[in-house]
Every structure is written in C-alpha cells, then in structure tokens.
Amino acid sequence: MKKPGIILAVTLFVFSGSKVAAQESVKEIKPDKSPVDISYHRGEDKQPLAKVQYARPSKDGRTIFGDLVPFGEVWRTGANEATEILFYTDVSFGGKEVAQGRYSLATIPGEDNWTVILNSALDQWGAYTYDEGKDVARVEVPAQKTAGTVEMLTMYFEGEGTSQGTLVIAWDDTVVKVPVEFNL
Secondary structure, three states: OOOHHHHHHHHHHHHHHHHHHHHHHOOOOOOOOOOEEEEEEEOOOOOEEEEEEEEOOEOOOOOOEOOOEOOOOOEOOOOOEOEEEEEOOOEEEOOEEEOOEEEEEEEEOOOOEEEEEEEOOOOOEOOOOOOHHHEEEEEEEEOEEEEEEEEEEEEEEEOOOOOEEEEEEEEEEEEEEEEEEEOO
16 A cells, blocks of 8 residues: 555656746747737727738838839738738728628739739738639729838728728838728
C-alpha cells in the first residue's frame, strides 16, 4: 500500500516541473506589424449591412503607391491575407449589381484612377493566386490626394445609418471611394 504523503510529494514535483517547462517554452509575444481591423456599415436599425476585414500595414517612412505598391498591378489592398468584404444584402457596388455574400477585395492602383475588384476566391494569402476569371465586379474610381498623411491603411464606410454608403480606402497621401447602395 502506498502512503498518501509520497503520492502527494511526487504529484507536486511532477506538476511544478511541468509548470517550469511550460514557462520556459513561452516566447515573447510581439504585436503584429499589420494588425487586423474590421469596419461595418450599419443601416437605420443599427444592423450590419456590410463588413470589411483587412490587415493595416503602416507607411513607416516608405513611398507607398508607385513603389511598395506598384501602379498597374493587382494588390491585396492590405497586408497578409487578402482583404474580405461581406455584404449582408444584395448591393450596387460602384454601379455594379452584386449578390449578398462574402468576397475578396483587391485593387489595381493607378496614379489617377484605381480599379476596385470583388472576387469570389476566398481565404487567399495576398494576391499571389489571384484569378481574374473569378471577378464578380470591377469598378474604376478616381484616386484623390488626402489633406495629410494616413500612416496606416484605413478602410471604413461613410453614410452610417442609411441604405447608401461609400467604401473609403485611404493610405499615405491617397484616398479612393466606392459608392455602395444596399438593396433593402
């Protein structure tokens, strides 16, 4: 028969040793260089009509458009995973009819105009596997200069509380806007 004191001592030794080993294996957690953000457009009843989820890279003194993000090439419009947009209802996206659903959002930046793309391929890393054949809508919008520098890529909806809004994409010294009409 085993003595309870011996079992307790062995159990404490095993668990305290495991705790030390677990503490030694924990690495320093560093904040993500491009944190994920989510922006919503909500209707009159405060229910979400659209959601955009994206990673927010920083300017960090770099030249963004025409350098880090080349003109005329498909860009994931963010960092890391491709940006995704979810419409909770059918919409008119920049004048193009788009069914309710989730889409990847990419852009082709230009000096004067951008092409904003909704694509049916989801869960992509960047735009490395972008397939133009899966485009649902392509909208061309003017590129405008911002009043000041936007340090981190920023996306949001203007027109909160209405059935019409504008998807705003701003970074560095550039902003583009896509009108969105929600079919309620």
